[in-house]
Amino acid sequence: MTVTTRPPTGSAPGTAPSLAERLGARLSARLSALPTVAALLIFVGMIIxxxxxxxxxxxxxxxxxxxxNNSHLIILAVGLTFVILTGGIDLSVGAVIAFxxxxxxxxSNAGWHPVAAVLVMVLIGSVLGLIxxxxIQYFGVQPFIATLATMFLARGLASMLSTVPERLADDSAIRELATQLKIIDGDKVNDLVITPGVIAAIVIVVLGFLVLHRTRFGRTVYAIGGSEQSATLMGLPVPATKLGIYVISGTLAGIAAVVYTSRLGSAQNITGIGWELDAIAAVVIGGTLLTGGTGFVLGSVVGALVLGLMNVLITRDGGIRPEMTTIITGGILLVFVILQRVLAARRRATQG
Amino acid sequence: MTDVASRLAARRGAIVRNQAFWGVIAIVLLLAVNVVADPGYLSIGYNSGHLSGNLIDILRASAPILMIAVGMCLVVATGGIDLSVGSIMVVAGAVSMELLSGMDGTTGDAALTLAIALGIATVLGAVNGVLVSVVGLQPFISTLVMMLAGRGIAKVITGGQNTTADNDSFAWLANGYVLGVPVVFLLAIVIVVLVALLVRRSALGLMLEAIGMDSRASRLAGVKRRSLQLTVYSVSGLLAGIAGVFATASVMTVDVSRTGYQLELDAILAVVIGGTSLAGGKFSIGGAVIGGLLIATLDKTVVFLGVPAAATPAFKAIVIVVLCLLQSERVRSLFRHRRALRAQSQKEAVAA
Known part of the structure; x- marks a missing residue:
């Protein structure tokens, strides 16, 4: 009952249990935020x-x-935050972007109206997420197998459409989504610019934050991650919520595809290989537990920026080969997942 | 009399319910389609000391798939998954081509290269195994990292090039013949039989299935979960390494971005076609072999009929989705059962 590993600091014996409990609660709250703080420190450290x-x-x-350059990754990371918070996973996001x-x-090149083309791109994501x-929800398939199947499916469908780079027509309106808007005009090229894609990413982050922390849906997401059984017993709409998060993740992958394509101006069936790893790494670096239940959207944004900054530093350094990037990303992901396990074990120890 | 008949009927029922049986039917159907397209499809020729013909080509093409399918089968039996088989293939291929390109081309060089390539593949598999068994990470995360990092490792090894080498002994592994039959297929069959004997003639197979059914219960029953999982992932890595050697030795070139690309799809498909549930807890090596043969037949048929090969991955993914749905039938009946129980308990609650 009482905390043996951390004796309460010199308080009266009568009030000790409640104080110890409060201390434990405060400590566990801190522990859950610790990885996010760590990610923020790493980001600042990398900048310095x-x-x-x-x-x-x-x-x-x-x-x-x-x-x-990382707005698409931020959007993906927001989607995966929802999924990972429930204890699930979505391996299909990279392939969804390709398709x-x-x-x-x-x-668009076949003459479709750009709005219709963009709508179809987003809807493709939603439909694959729905599948x-x-x-997962109605046939009891494990999340990683179901999304692995959709990953292969989306990649295969993309290869069916084309196996060569498809260039977006120069006068296509979709390209305008990557127009650089000057916010602050610095000297020479040193301007603060944003694109509609960045605005989309910011809006999605804010929406994701509000949905997760201010709505019933968001609380259900956390509850499922804590314990799906308990959430069901509490009468929370578990099936609809679980279905919803995969649709959200797919839809956001569709939006990320729009943002990325508008910036790059071309698309290929091998686009986005390994992005699921980047997105998962962003979420995990940002402090979301891979087992679900704990995490923050804003942490995932920091995680995505850490990965983006890492790429910048690798390019600047020049001594590290670009092929090493996936190895480094994977290594960072593993380190953070192991850190999570250590923290989880310690929290179990402190809570008794 | 009726006893015999009923027993026969029961036997027939068992065969029909066996998923691998449908795999055989599918192979026969595919071959029949080919025969319709070209009546001479099944003919096996004999020239300059070896058999030749489409069937022999299928056997040769099936060898790498059989290797990774058997490895995947064992991993899936423990309730895990190995997404890194394709990447370990390319690493093994890259190592062997890079070594051979700097050697003279003697048989000794080939043997040394083979040993080093397979050793590295086993080590990569063992890394997966340590992450899963000792660190306790989810299998799909550990092997996903290896899947993406592995291709990076291969690129680092060859310097991003598609290395080509010359060594007749090494090439013989993939292109040679013994008694008129391709060496590569004989080797694959020998390895499959060895693995099958090892796991089915000892308690190993049962232990793997016990881990897949309930890891905790298996530990309580005295199964050494950690060392077995470590072994299984190492073996999967070794078999993937062999597959990589087979795949690169036939052309004596490693294509760092294409060798083994998406072959985890083939391995998983072969396993589920063979009736092994991806939920773990039971496996069939014979089924995986039939699955592997079916995939090789399908690939060759697609090429033979001139169907655009780009459509194959999407088709395979759809087959995986469908087979997952079929496998989840059991889960659904479980749900029905639970619903019935819940209804009953509700009735009791009302009565009380």
Missing amino acids: YGEAAYGRIVQFNTLSNLLV SSVAGVML SGVL
Whole structure:
């Protein structure tokens, strides 16, 4: 009952249990936020190191590029935060982006109205997410197998459409989604710019935050991650929520495809290989437990920026080969997952 | 008399219910389609000391798939999954080509290269095993990291190039013949039979299934979960390494972005076609072999009929989805059972 590992600090014996409990609660709350704080510290540390070692990091140009180049990853990470919070996983996001962007570019080039093409791109994501969700919720397939199947399916459908890079027509309106809007006009090219894609990412982050922390749906997501059985017994709408999060993840992957395609101006069936790893890593670095129940959308954003900044530093360094990036990302992901397990074990120990 | 008849009927029922039986039917149907397209499809020729013909080609093509399918089968039996088989293939291929390209081409060089390549593949598999068994990570996360990092490792090994090498002994592994039959197929069958004898003639297979059914219960029953999981992932890595050697030795070139690409799809498909449930707890090596043969037949048929090969991955993914749905039938009946129980308990609650 009482906490043996951490004796209460010199308080009266009568009040000790409640104080110890409060201490334990405070400690566990801190522990759950610890990885997010760590991610933030790592991000700041990387900026300081980058500025000291290579220079030209803390300036409008670099920072806006960081946002512009990683807006799709931020969007993906928000979607995966929902999924991972319930203790699930979505391995299909990279392949969904490939299928959605190839289909969108081909439709747009075939003369479709850009709004219709964009809508189809987003809907492709929603439908694939719905397929995963139905498999998981109504057929009891494990999340990683169901989303692995949708991953292969989406990748296969993308290859069916085309196996060569599909270029978006130069006058396509979809390209305008990547127009650079100057916010602050610095000297020379050192401007603070954002694109509609970045605005979309920011809006999605805010929406994701509000949905997770201010709505019944969001609380149900956390409850499922804590214990699906308890959530069901509490009478929470577990099936609809679980279906919903996979649709959300798929839809956000569709939106990420729009953002990415508009920036790059082309699409290919091998686009987005390994992005599921990046997105999972962003979420995990940001402090969301892979087992579900604990985590923050804003943490995932920090995680995505850490990965983005890592790419910038690797490019600046020049000594590390670009092929090493996936190895490093994987290594970071493993370190954070192991850190989570250690923290979880310690929390179990403190809570008795 | 009726006893015999009923027993026969029961036997027939068992065969029909056996999923591998449908795999055989599918192979026969595919071959029949080919025969319709070309009546001479099944003919086996004999020239310059070896058999030749489409059937022999299928056997040769099936060898790498059989290797990874058997490895995957064992991993799936423990309730895990190995997404890294394709990447371990390319690492083994990259190691062997890189080593051979700097050697003279003697048989000794080939043997040394083979040993090193398979050793590295086993080590990569063992890394998966340690992450799963000792660290306690979810199998799909550990092997997903290995899947993406593995291709990075292969690129680092070859410097991003598609290395080509020359060594007749090494090439013989994939292209040679013994008694007129492709060496590669004989080797694959010998390895499969060895693995099958090892797991089915000892208690190993049962122990693997026990881990897959209930890891905790198996530990309480005295099954050494950790060392068995470590072994299974190492064996899967070793078999993937052999598959990688087979795949690269036939052309004596490693294509760092294509060798083994998406072959985890084939391995998983072969396993589920063979009737092994991805939920773990039971496996059939014979089924996986039939699944592997079916995939090789399908690939060759698609090429033979001139159907665009780009459609194959999507088709395979759909087959996986369908088979997952069929497997979940059991889960659904469980749900029905639970619903009935719940209704009953509600009735009791009302009565009380």
